Amino acid sequence: MTSIAVIPGDGIGPEVTDQAVRTLDVLGFGLVFDVLDHVNADTYLKTGTALSDADFDRIAASGAALLGAVGDARADTAYARGVLLRLRFALDLYVNYRPARLMHDRFSPLRDASRRPIDCVVIRENTEGLYTGIGGRLRPSTSQEVAIDSEISTRHGVTRILDFAFSVARRSVCMVDKSNAVRHGGALWQDCWALARGRRPDVQTSHEYVDAAVMKLVHDPTAFDVIVTNNSYGDILSDLTAELAGGLGTAASANINGATGFGLFEPVHGTAPDLVGTGTADPIGAVLSAALLLERLGHDDGATAVRAAVDAVVAAGQVTPDLGGHLSTNDVGAAIRARL
Amino acid sequence: MTSIAVIPGDGIGPEVTDQAVRTLDVLGFGLVFDVLDHVNADTYLKTGTALSDADFDRIAASGAALLGAVGDARADTAYARGVLLRLRFALDLYVNYRPARLMHDRFSPLRDASRRPIDCVVIRENTEGLYTGIGGRLRPSTSQEVAIDSEISTRHGVTRILDFAFSVARRSVCMVDKSNAVRHGGALWQDCWALARGRRPDVQTSHEYVDAAVMKLVHDPTAFDVIVTNNSYGDILSDLTAELAGGLGTAASANINGATGFGLFEPVHGTAPDLVGTGTADPIGAVLSAALLLERLGHDDGATAVRAAVDAVVAAGQVTPDLGGHLSTNDVGAAIRARL
Numbered sequence A, B: 001m002t003s004i005a006v007i008p009g010d011g012i013g014p015e016v017t018d019q020a021v022r023t024l025d026v027l028g029f030g031l032v033f034d035v036l037d038h039v040n041a042d043t044y045l046k047t048g049t050a051l052s053d054a055d056f057d058r059i060a061a062s063g064a065a066l067l068g069a070v071g072d073a074r075a076d077t078a079y080a081r082g083v084l085l086r087l088r089f090a091l092d093l094y095v096n097y098r099p100a101r102l103m104h105d106r107f108s109p110l111r112d113a114s115r116r117p118i119d120c121v122v123i124r125e126n127t128e129g130l131y132t133g134i135g136g137r138l139r140p141s142t143s144q145e146v147a148i149d150s151e152i153s154t155r156h157g158v159t160r161i162l163d164f165a166f167s168v169a170r171r172s173v174c175m176v177d178k179s180n181a182v183r184h185g186g187a188l189w190q191d192c193w194a195l196a197r198g199r200r201p202d203v204q205t206s207h208e209y210v211d212a213a214v215m216k217l218v219h220d221p222t223a224f225d226v227i228v229t230n231n232s233y234g235d236i237l238s239d240l241t242a243e244l245a246g247g248l249g250t251a252a253s254a255n256i257n258g259a260t261g262f263g264l265f266e267p268v269h270g271t272a273p274d275l276v277g278t279g280t281a282d283p284i285g286a287v288l289s290a291a292l293l294l295e296r297l298g299h300d301d302g303a304t305a306v307r308a309a310v311d312a313v314v315a316a317g318q319v320t321p322d323l324g325g326h327l328s329t330n331d332v333g334a335a336i337r338a339r340l
């Protein structure tokens, strides 16, 4: 028996998480679900606490966690940070694993999509960079104000994310930085990159500055397999790869501690307030995040089955409006489950 | 008589700059050219100096500067920084103005290009952010190494770039940041943004987080007019908009001190070592940069004429291979001049 902490969250989070949980339920594998449906913006607005220490401990004690989406226009940005970034940092989930695969030519925003099907993974460093919160504001709100956010890179952090990238490479690894302008961390990434490449002479490698990487991804996404980069560039590049793969609705992600194996799995999309209650939210991103969870728990066969079921419903056009279909969130989920 | 400092630089820099200078020459306007063709990687490799103080003073004393491209695989990154970033910072060229306009549907990488023609301008803050070089490495090359690059935002710097963006808005201004994760500078940008919007209630505005902005640009670039953002995001977004407008070959840019009016004009592309000497480098990015220079000097009619000539050669298919043509760099330049 493995306990899965479930944080449905806000907006469409509960709707898509429900489909992910039911998908896992059909497969069995002895998973039990500990649903924390009070972790949401309402609670934050009432109590001022984004995630209580008791809830944090419950999640940390679970075998893995599944998250829907957190955020709310009524709450300040400290709320989303207090849930998502707290979990990433406090559980040292240093790998943000974001695969992007074009499931059907017609989903691509690119011309000649059949010749440019994206199939890559962004490996984003998830515990350093510009996301530590370290910095401050001097003379706030005056004309002399200076604000500083420290972009922090450590040899420990950079080395482990590079090594993780090599461990999941199929064809190649491309390291993305801005070492021609952002000097100090840039030099550290370059040093660690040279060493990591040396440890894996069997894997083909390349390097791009982030601005050039964006252009090349649009120009020819097939050139990329595994892309490894820092927290900020990973945030940006993984939204781009998701868009090139057909939009945010289907993008899945895993936040992993590569040492303990603990993972927090979430669709890349947000709360999508305009879709709440319409029954049109795409559940595929959440369901594919559940597939990543199965993989992490060692149930590769289950993950493969979920992906095959998703591919089949997509091929059959059993999809929500974002993918050109007219099925509801629940109908897509049911169609996936029917194929398991 | 206005003296224009010309820095052809490296790679294809001299080839495209030659076309830009000849375009300006045809138009007259009393421009004289002070060519600094010794500012290049050979000089840097020989002397260790990227840009001498004497050369810096010559450029600073000119009426405007035109740059080709700087960079060389034999030189370290301090070389490009020592020329380009030094000029941007020391001359306080705080506006990086990067327009992107799809000149012909067939240049777009997007499907249904005719419904999604990009026509926007990225206004990039050019003198702060992650580009100051401030930071360092603690315990370099040891397993305990920590590197820090400070992302610096000042009320002075953010306010002036936001106001500049409003001053060039046609339809709307979209401010892009990552204030949900990068807190301190994020809060400063948000404060300054609220004030800048208040000063220009006549202009339509929107806000996007940088990851969402990238998705929306690919999804529907027509949604954007003026985009204003920090140094790093401006670097990334302007390469994306250039790609969506048909590739780097035609993208022009201006580095401007909004107070003195001094400008350094350069194509967005780099040195393109593989194209050197082939005669296939696209001169349009450099020629359109010259048009921006004319505009800055108050010769709006000249700028309009150059743009019309470029549009005409593009419509006639008189273009280099990157745009599907078979003309040489010089032939494209000659075709543009023939229409002036």
Ligand SMILES: CC(C)[C@H](C(=O)O)[C@@H](O)C(=O)O
Pocket: A180, A181, A211, B080, B084, B235
């Ligand atoms: C060469 C590099 C430092 C530069 C930058 O990032 O500013 C370039 O990419 C640009 O956009 O002008």
Ligand SMILES: CC(C)[C@H](C(=O)O)[C@@H](O)C(=O)O
Pocket: A080, A084, A235, B180, B181, B211
């Ligand atoms: C909500 C935000 C802080 C978050 C991030 O930037 O990490 C999100 O964009 C993501 O990519 O998971």
